Amino acid sequence: MLTQQKTFTQQAVAVDVVLFTTIEDTLQVLLVARQQDPYAGQLSLPGGIVEREESVDEAALRVLKEETAITDVYLEQLYTFGEPSRDPRDRVVTVTYYALVNAEQLDTAAGSWHAVEELSDLAFDHQNIVQYAQERLRNKLNYTTIGFQLLPERFTLTELQNVYEVILGQRLDKRNFRRKMLQLDILEETDEFKINGRQRPARLHTFRQAKGMKLQERGLVVTF
Amino acid sequence: MLTQQKTFTQQAVAVDVVLFTTIEDTLQVLLVARQQDPYAGQLSLPGGIVEREESVDEAALRVLKEETAITDVYLEQLYTFGEPSRDPRDRVVTVTYYALVNAEQLDTAAGSWHAVEELSDLAFDHQNIVQYAQERLRNKLNYTTIGFQLLPERFTLTELQNVYEVILGQRLDKRNFRRKMLQLDILEETDEFKINGRQRPARLHTFRQAKGMKLQERGLVVTF
DNA sequence: TTATATTAGTGTAGTAACGACACGAATTAA
DNA sequence: TTAATTCGTGTCGTTACTACACTAATATAA
Secondary structure, eight states: OOOSSSSOOEEEEEEEEEEEEEETTEEEEEEEEOOSSSSTTSEEOOEEEOOTTSOHHHHHHHHHHHHHOOOSOEEEEEEEEOOTTSSSSSOEEEEEEEEEOOGGGOOOOSSEEEEGGGOOOBSTTHHHHHHHHHHHHHHHHTTBOGGGGGSOSSEEHHHHHHHHHHHHTSOOOHHHHHHHHHHTTOEEEEEEEEOOSSSOOEEEEEEOOOTTSBSOSSSOBOOO | OOOSSSSOOEEEEEEEEEEEEEETTEEEEEEEEOOSSSSTTSEEOOEEEOOTTSOHHHHHHHHHHHHHOOOSOEEEEEEEEOOTTSSSSSOEEEEEEEEEOOGGGOOOOSSEEEEGGGOOOBSTTHHHHHHHHHHHHHHHHTTBOGGGGGSOSEEEHHHHHHHHHHHHTSOOOHHHHHHHHHHTTOEEEEEEEEOOSSSOOEEEEEEOOOSSSBSOSSSOBOOO
């Protein structure tokens, strides 16, 4: 119950963002090196303090923009971590987000990409946060179309399958995968092909939102 | 990125809890009447400010205990709402939770139960929060076993089906429902029956956690 | 004691989704 | 022209899902 005072106990509220991309058949996250203590020199998620005049979602977008100069991004709130001991300096409640980008579209990133399977020694509880983001991503892949956020506008079905295999961590049957995707009625063939050296060219497709699968439940910022 | 200062911008962090139960074939939420402005006299979710020495989860449990004197409860974090304008007095970021109890086990509640389908004029953005909690509950019912949290330890299959029907908002086929539940291998027959007047008595079952369905992903406080 | 009203409890058949599986087509480089 | 590589396609068996109706067990009222 809210107290009768005009002001309440105050504490710092932060956002941290797990930005995923796929590079060469691995799932990668953007990390930045911390400049000062605590955890100086260690890698951490891009994050920052929520200012009083911005929403928490806006803070997450701002942090992403500061670190990567990207604005077109799938962004979804993940979980709020509120253990008093998670920041050694002061009580900081952090609202975490995860985001998906196609690495090709990224101009520059202040941080660097790291394979999620090879992370070690992240600052704070950021390793846990990445792991939870990965679980969420894996689950959502099965009943939404967020996977397309990791691809350019036009892509081959093999590229799409690679996204699914990388996130799910297992190989998929090519024919079954294509049958399932095509019958969702969310893909559109283009007249163009991707030429890949001395192989048969692969037809490029585009994604169009349709019935059957939903992209999001709430709170997402998406631009196509 | 965290600033170099030792202290950060501070703001109030609250928790609000959507406590669900089922009463007579309707889904109900616990609401309390606000004593003072803003929204004095209107109904609101039980909630409170997170103190500096407790985790956000602990704050949610504390609030529940203050309002209902219950401690054995399924509790799961829902979403964090951080629009600057959502509280007219001051910036308040609220971390919301939802909880499930069996109404029969509840001793006393400071608030009162209200059918979710008939809510109106809740304080703050609490109507949105209830609606989102209801969506989450509906989704989770399909791939977890949280539904059992709304039942006493021993229950009939018809009572179980009622829980599913009330949450999903649709009638289910009795034979298909029972076949599906039984083959999950999470129910145990007891030797006892529930006698319901001039009808055939119904066998009581108990729930036991098993493979196949998972109860939770993270952050839950559960006691059986 | 018998009849009636009410909910409990059970099986089948048709359909749709899923998983496993192999080969010809198109291209480039040698 | 040949070799190497990835693209793109269909079938069959199994499993899961949907729709659907009657008998069993009890309490009450006649």
